[in-house]
Amino acid sequence: MSHSFKESLLYVENLSIAYDDKIIIKDVSLIEKDVVRAGVENTGQTIAIVGRSGRGKSTFFKALTGLVQPKTGKILIKDFASQEENAAKPVKEGDIGFVDQKYTLFRHKTVTQTLQFALRKSTLSQTEKDKKIKDYIHKWGLETCVDKYPNELSGGQRQRTAIIEQLFSSDHFIIMDEPFSGLDVGNIEEVKKAFDLLSETSEYNTLLFSTHDIKLAIELSQSIYVIGHPTINGDKKDYGTVVAKYDLREMGLAWNEYGEDHRKLYKEIVHQMMIS
């Protein structure tokens, strides 16, 4: 199926992060663009970050969400508030939403109250906010939950509420660090469903997630980055960087049934992880 790329949504250039002078990741650069597909109304972007433990995936996410300051480099995102077509702005805390594994929500707020609170800084009118909340509640199958508190929700419902809450208070970007780890099959399906909803709700919605499950990464994403310790001129470094990148759209593998070519890519990614 044909697709084309539009403006850049996320632009990372020569990013490096250090904790107490120890370089954790270095020379991380990437560009992710808005993609549109013929015949599909909304196609959000799903991007997987894989790599062995301790290579810097979570550290990279902390830089994207503004929780740690880069030592060098820059992170720009599309400036949705600007009228100019290709306007970008440096990312700051709050611009990119983060959904943690426990789907933390306000204990004393109902789903509706949580989503109203998430929109408090929005420039929409109250009527528009109410409509936006109603639309999401409907599309994300949360009608029975509007007046419920977090302890009355299932794990899946909590997660969907947490994702919408982060989407409302951020700029179309969501990060999920290892959303599949430790889940049973049913819960994995719930998370996959949330990924689909996210992508179907707006063409700009962009999800970055990390996982140790390479098959899931290939099934769910259109871009995969392997973070590992590079070998440069025969010298193995001890910081993380992007050692391999795969654009599954350009490879003809995105949005397709998992098949022989996907299995080949699986082996290739595992190999890249093993050597880095």
Ligand SMILES: Nc1ncnc2c1ncn2[C@@H]1O[C@H](COP(=O)(O)OP(=O)(O)O)[C@@H](O)[C@H]1O
């Ligand atoms: N707050 C911190 N202070 C010092 N070192 C840290 C801190 N957080 C992570 N690290 C180190 O940074 C490296 C990368 O960690 P992390 O980003 O969590 O990797 P990953 O998510 O890929 O498993 C590890 O060596 C880890 O010990």
Ligand SMILES: [Mg+2]
């Ligand atoms: Mg991690």
